[in-house]
Amino acid sequence: MKKTALLIVCLCGGLLLSATADFPDWGYPSSPASTHLSNHYIEKSMEETNVPNLVTAVLADYRGFDTMFETAVVFCAGLACLLLLRNSNHKKDRFYRHVPTGVILRFNKNSTREPGGREFENMDAHWVPDDLIIMTVCRILIPFIQIYALYVVAHGDFSPGGGFQGGVIFGSSLILLAISYNLRTALKRTTEKVLGIFSAVGVLLYVGIGLLCMVLGGNFLDYGKLVKVLPVDPGHIRALGMLGVEIGVGITVMAVMVVIYVNLASKGQHDEGL
Amino acid sequence: MTPTNYPALLVLAPLVAAIVCSCASWLRKTLCYPIALVGLVVSFFSSTVLLSRIIATGEEITYYMAGWSPPFGIEYRIDLLNSVVLVAVTAIALINLLASHQEVLRDAEEKSGTFYAVYLLFITGLIGVVATGDLFNLYVLLEITSLTSYALIAMGDPDRSPMASLNYVFIGVIGASFYLLGVGYIYIMTGSLNMMDVATLLPPLHGSTAVLVAFLFCMIGVWIKMALFPMHTWLPNAYAYAPIAAARAIAPLMTKVMVYVMIRLMVTVFGYDYIFKALHLSSSVVWLAAIAIVAGGILALGQRDLKKMAAYIIVSEIGYMVGGAWLGNNTGMTGSILHIINDAIMTFALFLAMGNIAFRTKNLRFENLSGLFAKMPWSMAGFALAGLSIIGVPPTCGFFSKWYLVMGGLEAGAYHFVAALIFSSLVCAILFFRVFEICFFESAPGDAAAHDHQGHHHAEVAIEEAPVSSLISLGVVSLLVILVGVYSGTIVQTIIVPFLG
Amino acid sequence: MTDFFIVVMAKYNYWLYIILMMIGLYAMIAKNNLMKKLVGMNIFQTAIILFYISIGYKIDATIPIIENAHGGGHGAGPLVIHAADYINPLPHVLMLTAIVVSVATFGVAMALAIKVYQRYQTLEEDELRMHIREK
Numbered sequence: 001m002k003k004t005a006l007l008i009v010c011l012c013g014g015l016l017l018s019a020t021a022d023f024p025d026w027g028y029p030s031s032p033a034s035t036h037l038s039n040h041y042i043e044k045s046m047e048e049t050n051v052p053n054l055v056t057a058v059l060a061d062y063r064g065f066d067t068m069f070e071t072a073v074v075f076c077a078g079l080a081c082l083l084l085l086r087n088s089n090h091k092k093d094r095f096y097r098h099v100p101t102g103v104i105l106r107f108n109k110n111s112t113r114e115p116g117g118r119e120f121e122n123m124d125a126h127w128v129p130d131d132l133i134i135m136t137v138c139r140i141l142i143p144f145i146q147i148y149a150l151y152v153v154a155h156g157d158f159s160p161g162g163g164f165q166g167g168v169i170f171g172s173s174l175i176l177l178a179i180s181y182n183l184r185t186a187l188k189r190t191t192e193k194v195l196g197i198f199s200a201v202g203v204l205l206y207v208g209i210g211l212l213c214m215v216l217g218g219n220f221l222d223y224g225k226l227v228k229v230l231p232v233d234p235g236h237i238r239a240l241g242m243l244g245v246e247i248g249v250g251i252t253v254m255a256v257m258v259v260i261y262v263n264l265a266s267k268g269q270h271d272e273g274l
Numbered sequence: 275m276t277p278t279n280y281p282a283l284l285v286l287a288p289l290v291a292a293i294v295c296s297c298a299s300w301l302r303k304t305l306c307y308p309i310a311l312v313g314l315v316v317s318f319f320s321s322t323v324l325l326s327r328i329i330a331t332g333e334e335i336t337y338y339m340a341g342w343s344p345p346f347g348i349e350y351r352i353d354l355l356n357s358v359v360l361v362a363v364t365a366i367a368l369i370n371l372l373a374s375h376q377e378v379l380r381d382a383e384e385k386s387g388t389f390y391a392v393y394l395l396f397i398t399g400l401i402g403v404v405a406t407g408d409l410f411n412l413y414v415l416l417e418i419t420s421l422t423s424y425a426l427i428a429m430g431d432p433d434r435s436p437m438a439s440l441n442y443v444f445i446g447v448i449g450a451s452f453y454l455l456g457v458g459y460i461y462i463m464t465g466s467l468n469m470m471d472v473a474t475l476l477p478p479l480h481g482s483t484a485v486l487v488a489f490l491f492c493m494i495g496v497w498i499k500m501a502l503f504p505m506h507t508w509l510p511n512a513y514a515y516a517p518i519a520a521a522r523a524i525a526p527l528m529t530k531v532m533v534y535v536m537i538r539l540m541v542t543v544f545g546y547d548y549i550f551k552a553l554h555l556s557s558s559v560v561w562l563a564a565i566a567i568v569a570g571g572i573l574a575l576g577q578r579d580l581k582k583m584a585a586y587i588i589v590s591e592i593g594y595m596v597g598g599a600w601l602g603n604n605t606g607m608t609g610s611i612l613h614i615i616n617d618a619i620m621t622f623a624l625f626l627a628m629g630n631i632a633f634r635t636k637n638l639r640f641e642n643l644s645g646l647f648a649k650m651p652w653s654m655a656g657f658a659l660a661g662l663s664i665i666g667v668p669p670t671c672g673f674f675s676k677w678y679l680v681m682g683g684l685e686a687g688a689y690h691f692v693a694a695l696i697f698s699s700l701v702c703a704i705l706f707f708r709v710f711e712i713c714f715f716e717s718a719p720g721d722a723a724a725h726d727h728q729g730h731h732h733a734e735v736a737i738e739e740a741p742v743s744s745l746i747s748l749g750v751v752s753l754l755v756i757l758v759g760v761y762s763g764t765i766v767q768t769i770i771v772p773f774l775g
Numbered sequence: 776m777t778d779f780f781i782v783v784m785a786k787y788n789y790w791l792y793i794i795l796m797m798i799g800l801y802a803m804i805a806k807n808n809l810m811k812k813l814v815g816m817n818i819f820q821t822a823i824i825l826f827y828i829s830i831g832y833k834i835d836a837t838i839p840i841i842e843n844a845h846g847g848g849h850g851a852g853p854l855v856i857h858a859a860d861y862i863n864p865l866p867h868v869l870m871l872t873a874i875v876v877s878v879a880t881f882g883v884a885m886a887l888a889i890k891v892y893q894r895y896q897t898l899e900e901d902e903l904r905m906h907i908r909e910k
Contacts, residue, residue, distance in 0.1 A: 005805035013797040016455070017790060019487035023462055025785035027834040029859050032475075034833055036465030038863040040346055043856050046841055054839035054864040055871075063868055065339040065348045069402065069414045070872045072289060076395050076418060077879035079296060080425035083388045084436075084886045159840065164871060193300050200297045207290055220282040222341035260882045267889055410869055417876045424883050428890065434907055436890040443884045444803055447816055451823055454873065455796075458827055461866075 049238040051157045059162065060242040064221045068206050070164075071249050075203050078256035082196075085268035092271070095123040124182060124272035138180035145173040153250045157239055163246035167253025174258045183266055183273030186258075192270065195255045195262075202252025209244050280320045281337035281350040284360065285401050287316035288367075292394035299387020306387040307375060310394055314371055317401065318364040325357040329768055336407070344407070345468040351407030354773040355541075355611065358765070359404050359534050362615050366526055366622050367397040373626060373747035374519035377633065381517060382429065389429070393523065396422040400531050409457045409467045409543075412535065413450065416499070420446050423528060426520035427512050438511035445508045449498030456492030459484050469543050476544065480552045489544055489553075493536065500532035500592055503566035510573075510585040518629040521581070525588060526621040530614045533595045537611065540599060541774075550602045557688075563597030564694035566590070571701035580631075580638035583705060584624055587664060590698055591617050597691050598679045606682025608770050612762060613675035619758060620663045620672055623751045627657035630740035630748060646713040650739050654713060656748040661706035663755050666699045671759035678766075788829045795822035809888050809898040813881065820877040824870045831863035839864040 024031035045057040059067050091109040098105070099119050107113065153166030178186035210221040218225035223241030227234050265273040291313020298305040324335060334353035338344065352360070371393070378386050399419030406412050424446070428439035461467060463484050464475040479485050501509040513525050540549055550556055570590025577583040595617070598610030628638060630653035635642045647654050663670035676695060683692040739745060758765070783790075799822055802815025839861045892898055895906050 002805045005801050008804060009797045009801045012800065013793060015487055015490065016793045016796070019459060019484040020786050020789045020793070022482040022484035023786060023789060026788045026829065027832045029833045029836075031462070032465035033462055033830050033866075034465070034863050035858075036475075037345055037467075038465075038831075038865055039858040041864055042839065042858045042861050046856060052841040054841065054861065055867045058864050058868045059871060061340060062342050062347050063340075066408075066411055066414055066868075066872055069411070069418060070875050072395065072398070073414065073418055073421060073876055073879050075293070075296075076392070076421045076425075077882045079388055079392050079395070080421060080883045081886045083385055083392055083425050084428055084883075084890060086385070160838075164875060196300045197297055200293045204290070204293050204297075207286065207293070211286070211290075214279055214282065219338055219341045220279070220286070221339055224341065264882070264885055264889065267893065410872075414872055414876070417880070421879060421883055424887070428887055433894065436887050436894070437903055437907060440809065440884065440887045440891060443880065443887065444812060444816065447820070447880060448800070448803065451820060454823055455826075458823070458830070461827075462830055467865075467869075 049242070050235055051239050051242060053157055053159065053161075055160075056156045056162050056242065056246075060245050061223065061238055064210075064242075064245065067245070067249065068203075068210065068221070071203050071206055071252050074253055074256050075199055078199050078259040081260050081263045085263045086270075087268045088270070092125075092269075095125065095127070096120045097123045097127070122184060126272075130181075134180050138176055142173050142177060145176070146170055149173065149250075149254075153246055154243070156246050157242065163249030164253055166246075167250035168257060170250065170254040171257025171261075174254075175261045178258075178261065178265070178273055183262065183270070186273075187262065187270060190258060192259075192262075195259050199252050199255035199259065202248045202250070202255065205248030205251065206245050209241060209248070213241075278335075278337070280324050281335060281352055281405060282339070284317055284320040284324070284364075284405060285350075285398060287320070288313045288394045288398040288401065292391045292398065295387060295394060296391035299391065303387050306390045310371055310390045311368075313394060314364065314368040314397065317397075318361075318368050321357065321360040321364045321401075324352050325361050328352065328354055328357050332772070345466045345471040348406070348408045348411050349468065350405050351470070352405060354769045355534070355537070356404055358769050359531070359614060360401060362618050363397070363400050363404060363527055363531065366618060367400075367523060369747045369751060370519070370523045370622070370626075373629065373744045374522065375743060376741045377517075377519045377629065381519075389426075389519075392422050392425055393520070396426065396523065400527055403531055404534055407469050409460065409469060409472070413454050413457060416450055416453070416535075419528065419531075420450060420499075423520075423524050426524065427516040429520065430517040431515040434511070435515040438508075438515045442508040442512045445498060445505070449495045449505075451495070452491045452498065453495030456488045456490075456495060459488035459491065463488070469538070473543055473545060476548065480548055485548075486553065489539075489548075492539055496532055496536045496539070497596070500529045500536070500596075501589055502562070502592055502596055503569045503589060506566075506570075506589045506592075509589060510582050513585040513588070514579065514581040518625070518632050522622065522625040522629055525584070525625055526618045529588060529592055530595075530618045533592065533599075533610070533614055536596070537599055537607070537614075541607075556600045556602050559600040560597050560686075560688050560691050563593045563600065564688075564690045566593030566596070567694040567698045571698045574705055575701060578640050580628055580640070580643070580709065583709075584621070584628065587702065587705070588621060590702075591621070591664075594676070594679055594695065594698075597688075597694075598682060601682045601686045601688060601691070603682055603685050604771075604774050605678055605685055607774060608766055609675050609678030609680075609682050611770050611773075612678060612766060615765070616663075616671040616675045616758060616762075619751065619754050620660055620670075623656060623660035623748070623755055624664065626744070626748045626751055627653050627660055630744050631657070633740045633744065634738050640709070640712055643709065643712050644715060647710075652745050653740055653748060656752045658706075658710065659752045659755055661702075661709070663759070665702045665706060669759045670755050671762060674759055674762040789826065792822050792826040792829065795825070798822075807900050809891070809900065812900075813884055813888065816884070817877065817881060820873070820880075824873050824877070827866045827870050827873070831866035833859060833862050836860055836862045838862065839867070 041054060041058055045054055049057045049061050051057040093109050094107045096105045096115050099121055149166045149169035152161040152169060153163055156162035174186055174190060213222045213225045214220050216225040216228050223238045226241055227237050232240055291309050295306045295309045298309060334351060337350040339348045378389055382389055396419060399415045402415035403412055424439050424443050428436050460472055463479055464472050466472050466475060498505045513521050567590050570586050570593060574583050574586035595610045595613050598606045632638055663672035666673045666676040680692050680695055796819055799815045799819030803812050803819060806812050806815060837860060841856060895903055897903060
């Protein structure tokens with residue numbers, strides 16, 4: 001197997017390398033890639049879309065249709081993880097710890113009783129004593145991380161950022177909660193149902209803005225037609241349309257990141273994590 | 275909403291239906307199936323409207339997404355080839371949804387909402403791949419199709435399907451990434467991503483190695499994804515162990531849409547001049563296609579399981595289409611395009627019949643198939659019709675596309691290809707008549723119990739057919755097999771010949 | 776010798792990324808452990824992303840964000856933008872999509888690997904093939 005792999009790799013590599021003889025040099029400013037489309041994007045996008053970040057302008061406006069399907073890819077990944085792994089009827093032994101004394105109770109997998117009261121906490125099978133420093137620091141940091149994530153989404157028009165980046169940062173703040181405390185705490189904050197609906201709402205927001213543009217008489221995702229419903233001057237309407245679309249992307253990416261983490265870390269049981 | 279928005283509606287209807295369906299699966303599960311049905315009906319309606327409009331006016335329909343004209347924005351470009359493949363894809367998706375409801379409810383009750391959402395996203399990806407006019411948009415939609423098919427395939431046999439799907443993941447990623455590399459090389463050399471724009475920018479560059487490598491890598495990527503021999507290793511396991519409701523949609527559609535992509539790249543983006551005059555690859559590719567046809571047939575002979583036999587027949591059929599397209603003459607390309615539609619319908623009919631059989635018997639191994647002609651007469655009739663079409667018996671549709679392929683092969687002097695086609699028909703005849711023989715008799719000859727009940731066996735055979743919805747779907751598709759065959763002359767004259775010019 | 780050196784200096788970015796791609800492709804095909812194959816898949820896709828991004832570079836150009844765009848220059852007149860001052864934004868846009876696609880594929884592949892492990896308790900491909908054949 002290794003010999004055929006080596007053969008295939010040498011063949012492909014040789015083909016690819018031989019083609020580089022025809023390429024323009026690295027950084028050559030008059031190469032076809034640097035002059036054909038990108039000149040228009042760089043020079044005209046400020047006056048056509050009023051958004052300084054050229055990458056966001058191309059991503060959310062000129063090639064916004066691609067970005068919609070990219071969001072659909074993220075949504076697919078979340079759905080696929082749910083479809084493959086989610087399995088809520090696997091029975092296991094459960095462990096409860098009496099907090100004041102440190103006594104551990106073990107309930108057989110077939111029993112249905114649970115200890116009541118606030119003194120018993122549900123334990124993971126691989127439990128270690130909670131680290132107070134980590135829990136406190138993370139609890140303080142998480143709101144700031146979330147504000148930063150919202151800043152990245154909102155400033156996608158002016159600085160590096162956008163929906164995907166902000167969504168991932170927001171999702172990672174929730175994953176930080178799951179890692180520093182435990183998975184059940186994170187799932188109590190954002191339940192499975194909320195995550196599922198949020199991931200769908202984000203894509204629906206994106207498609208909804210596009211459909212609104214279509215209903216108002218333009219093509220799909222033609223933000224210029226939104227002036228009929230929003231009281232904004234026509235020069236800025238495209239930037240607002242892009243902002244709405246990026247918010248939709250951020251919501252979906254946030255929810256799907258957490259869904260993928262929760263399903264992979266708990267192998268679909270949603271009872272204990274890493 | 276003006277009528278010109280049909281191209282966008284075509285791909286948006288299943289997408290919105292998928293999202294609403296997944297929301298509904300968290301809130302109220304019974305709404306999922308009606309929402310999916312509505313989405314696919316709207317999409318099918320849009321595709322038929324587009325086809326009729328294009329045949330009536332004779333010019334292609336372009337739709338600029340976000341209002342920007344290409345090459346700065348993304349465009350959807352629907353012409354004759356697109357629209358007929360779109361009608362086939364949406365029709366098969368809709369009929370499959372109608373036929374699968376009972377099975378999905380029986381096998382995956384609590385996850386049925388998510389299953390329908392993933393299925394709708396798969397169909398969205400396929401529709402987008404066929405309708406788009408932008409090379410990178412094709413990659414994104416291809417990845418949506420691939421991701422959802424990985425998930426759908428892994429829902430089957432719990433012992434074998436995750437590993438089969440994981441193998442498919444690795445090989446599928448290599449294929450899609452090779453296609454992306456090819457597009458990257460095209461972008462470096464021309465600076466554009468729009469298909470029509472690249473077609474105008476490529477002729478001055480015909481001698482460069484980079485364009486040759488771009489073409490090769492795009493082709494190899496697409497061949498990997500359509501399972502052309504020897505890159506077919508993922509297909510038999512993936513399709514055999516997938517749940518039947520998903521395999522019924524993936525098997526007819528996925529590989530045929532990849533054949534469409536290959537034809538689109540050959541005819542529109544790179545052009546006949548480049549492929550057949552500047553490069554001299556066509557004879558080697560026709561040899562490869564002939565080998566693929568023969569290998570698929572021989573490997574199918576050794577199978578003891580109906581699903582795997584059907585999967586290897588698909589491998590063989592892909593060889594027909596690739597060889598037909600690369601023959602270099604219009605007849606061969608006509609045969610290849612006609613075979614996309616015909617093979618999608620035939621394979622769908624075959625898998626529908628197999629799904630009906632699997633609904634009642636445990637699995638589809640040959641040992642369990644005895645006596646089926648008596649127990650399930652309607653499903654076996656559909657199975658027999660699909661088998662006759664694959665063998666190539668007139669007036670079913672399989673005969674007509676094979677006729678064009680044979681004529682094209684004779685015209686181009688590719689006798690090895692014609693010989694492979696005839697060999698494949700014989701092998702398919704052997705395969706299907708072997709199955710008919712097993713199904714015709716009550717039980718294995720050495721079975722003692724059969725001798726005891728010899729006198730009573732007429733009274734004991736009860737008809738245990740599949741549910742009525744599946745039977746109706748099988749009936750509709752069998753009718754289509756015959757209708758498309760009878761009207762194939764019309765199809766060729768009104769759609770394919772004007773497209774090829 | 777000097778022309779070879781000049782050619783290498785002009786195109787070494789493409790060569791580096793192609794070599795990285797081939798390392799990833801080799802790992803995907805030849806390695807036995809499923810996790811190593813997944814890592815190889817990630818390396819392969821990342822190398823393609825780097826390849827695209829290197830297409831967009833222009834010498835002495837800055838990032839594609841136009842500075843002082845909104846009310847920056849007081850009375851300086853309309854903003855003049857030279858295309859040669861900013862690198863090409865299009866490959867970055869395309870690769871945002873490719874990164875997301877690669878992460879999504881990796882997530883689905885991990886979910887499948889978890890299912891395989893739950894069933895067979897091993898991730899080595901030869902052992903898995905043996906187990907599956909025995910079934």
